[in-house]
Amino acid sequence: xxxxxxxxxxxxxxxxxxxxxxxxxxxxxxxxxxxxxxxxxxxxxxxxxxxxxxxxxxxxxxxxxxxxxxxxxxxxxxxxxxxxxxxxxxxxxxxxxxxxxxxxxxxxxxxxxxxxxxxxxxxxxxxxxxxxxxxxxxxxxxxxxxxxxxxxxxxxxxxxxxxxxxxxxxxxxxxxxxxxxxxxxxxxxxxxxxxxxxxxxxxxxxxxxx
Amino acid sequence: xxxxxxxxxxxxxxxxxxxxxxxxxxxxxxxxxxxxxxxxxxxxxxxxxxxxxxxxxxxxxxxxxxxxxxxxxxxxxxxxxxxxxxxxxxxxxxxxxxxxxxxxxxxxxxxxxxxxxxxxxxxxxxxxxxxxxxxxxxxxxxxxxxxxxxxxxxxxxxxxxxxxxxxxxxxxxxxxxxxxxxxxxxxxxxxxxxxxxxxxxxxxxxxxxx
Numbered sequence: 001x002x003x004x005x006x007x008x009x010x011x012x013x014x015x016x017x018x019x020x021x022x023x024x025x026x027x028x029x030x031x032x033x034x035x036x037x038x039x040x041x042x043x044x045x046x047x048x049x050x051x052x053x054x055x056x057x058x059x060x061x062x063x064x065x066x067x068x069x070x071x072x073x074x075x076x077x078x079x080x081x082x083x084x085x086x087x088x089x090x091x092x093x094x095x096x097x098x099x100x101x102x103x104x105x106x107x108x109x110x111x112x113x114x115x116x117x118x119x120x121x122x123x124x125x126x127x128x129x130x131x132x133x134x135x136x137x138x139x140x141x142x143x144x145x146x147x148x149x150x151x152x153x154x155x156x157x158x159x160x161x162x163x164x165x166x167x168x169x170x171x172x173x174x175x176x177x178x179x180x181x182x183x184x185x186x187x188x189x190x191x192x193x194x195x196x197x198x199x200x201x202x203x204x205x206x207x208x209x210x
Numbered sequence: 211x212x213x214x215x216x217x218x219x220x221x222x223x224x225x226x227x228x229x230x231x232x233x234x235x236x237x238x239x240x241x242x243x244x245x246x247x248x249x250x251x252x253x254x255x256x257x258x259x260x261x262x263x264x265x266x267x268x269x270x271x272x273x274x275x276x277x278x279x280x281x282x283x284x285x286x287x288x289x290x291x292x293x294x295x296x297x298x299x300x301x302x303x304x305x306x307x308x309x310x311x312x313x314x315x316x317x318x319x320x321x322x323x324x325x326x327x328x329x330x331x332x333x334x335x336x337x338x339x340x341x342x343x344x345x346x347x348x349x350x351x352x353x354x355x356x357x358x359x360x361x362x363x364x365x366x367x368x369x370x371x372x373x374x375x376x377x378x379x380x381x382x383x384x385x386x387x388x389x390x391x392x393x394x395x396x397x398x399x400x401x402x403x404x405x406x407x408x409x410x411x412x413x414x415x416x417x418x419x420x
Contacts, residue, residue, distance in 0.1 A: 034297055034300075034311075034396070035295065035297055035311070035313075037247035037249075037258050037260075037293055037295070038258070039247075039249035039256035039257065039258035039291070040256055041251055041254075041255070041256050044251075044289070045251070045289035045291070045319065046249035046250055046251050046256045046258075046289065046290065046291045047249065047291050047317075047319075048247050048248070048249035048256075048258050048291045048292070048293045048317065049293065049317070050247075050293055050295040050313070050315055052311065079254070079255035079256065080256065081249070081255070081256045081257050081258045082258070083247055083258045083259065083260055085245065085247070085260040087244055087245055089401070089404075090244075090339060090340050092340055092343060092347070092415060093347065094347060094348060095347055095348040095349075095350070095354075096332075096336055096343055096344055096347050096348065096349055096350055097348075097350050097351075097354040097358075099336065099339070099340050099343055099347070101244075101245070101262065101339065103245075103260070105260055107257075107258065107259065109255065109257075122306075126306055126309065129300060129309065129311065130300050130302055130309050133302060133306055133309055134306060136389060137302070137303065137304060137305055137306050137309070137389055138304060138305040138306065138307075138383060138388075138389070139305075139306055140305070140306055140307050141307075144305075144307040148307075166404070166406040167406060173348060174407075177407060177408070177409075178348075179346060179347055179348070179409060179412075180405065180406075180407065180409035180410065180411055180412050180415070181405075181406040181407055181409075182403050182404050182405040182406040182407075182411070182415075183403070183404040183406070184400050184401070184403050184404075184415055184418060185400065185401030185402070185403075185404065186244070186398060186399075186400060186401070187398065187399050187400070187401050188396060188397065188398050188399075189396075189397050189398075189399065190394050190395065190396060190397070191299070191394070191395030191396070191397050192395070193392050193393065193394050193395075194299075194376070194392050194393040194394075194395065195390065195391075195392040196376040196377060196390075196391040196392040196393070197384075197387060197390065197391055197392075198387070199387075199389060199390035199391075200390065201390055201392070202389075202390050205302060205390070205392075205394055208394060
């Protein structure tokens with residue numbers, strides 16, 4: 001199993017027991033997400049933006065519009081940090097201090113570069129946010145591709161943290177045993193498709209897994 | 211209705227039609243979230259981290275551990291950017307190009323300062339992530355408070371974007387009418403509480419709304 005390559009900034013400092021070092025776990029967290037949060041420095045201050053993404057091998061792709069004040073202009077060639085976070089539940093401890101959340105989190109540090117193969121990158125993004133759509137819907141025209149900036153971020157420098165299980169209360173609070181403690185799981189699920197036209201809902205939408 | 215105070219960086223540049231300028235909408239997005247993504251610049255590169263938060267009036271609170279290489283050390287007095295994002299569904303358009311997501315997004319720019327009233331800040335964070343727990347579980351001791359850094363970020367400079375509704379396809383694709391288009395809603399819901407001890411699940415957990 002390939003391990004992640006931690007650098008000082010990608011080495012988990014807090015909550016080391018939650019750090020995970022396998023590359024498969026990184027893929028697993030990234031493949032389960034729907035959006036990422038992308039941070040970049042603009043004029044000396046950080047900006048964080050939610051955006052769609054996709055993964056193909058060890059490359060993370062994001063996209064945006066081309067043109068002035070665009071994603072492409074803001075981040076191409078600059079250090080970026082990308083987080084994908086899945087919250088799985090709230091941990092109710094016997095003490096407020098030990099309250100926590102169960103989650104899966106991936107954080108990637110890299111340089112955003114123009115994608116060498118823009119179509120490949122866009123396909124990865126579409127496969128992540130709406131699997132099956134590239135094969136089903138009308139694919140982009142050259143004009144639409146020209147309006148779309150596709151950026152690639154290498155997945156070499158990444159950290160993964162996963163928390164599962166019940167509360168980690170202090171021994172005194174466990175012994176006192178005065179209140180309920182446990183986990184309230186958080187689930188995400190797809191609802192009933194809302195149809196915009198007269199066609200039947202295709203299987204890649206109606207049977208979408210999560 | 212109070213409006214937000216946009217500055218160049220908090221003025222929505224892309225997708226202006228999705229920008230919302232009421233302060234009530236900002237509160238509504240923040241109050242519906244469970245975690246935020248916090249970005250800060252460390253050694254010339256941005257870092258983004260998922261973390262719990264709370265809101266009290268026009269102040270956003272976050273917390274972390276005190277000590278070396280901690281959140282407090284990394285961000286106190288520095289410009290930060292915080293995003294709270296709720297994904298409500300995937301928009302399947304007739305063309306790949308117009309695929310989108312329905313979402314509610316708040317982005318705040320500010321300076322992270324030590325909270326003037328740390329207990330107030332912590333209560334806001336607990337009320338957001340586990341409402342009822344401050345009143346139910348054992349509250350923090352002075353020693354636990356000393357280990358906890360509570361930081362405050364003013365909500366003055368913020369932007370809100372909300373997308374709802376069906377796909378915005380081109381007229382030609384709508385006319386051609388070759389494929390299904392619509393929205394697949396994404397729901398989040400609480401599961402069945404997993405109990406860690408012999409107590410009955412309290413109402414603030416079993417009846418938690420979302």
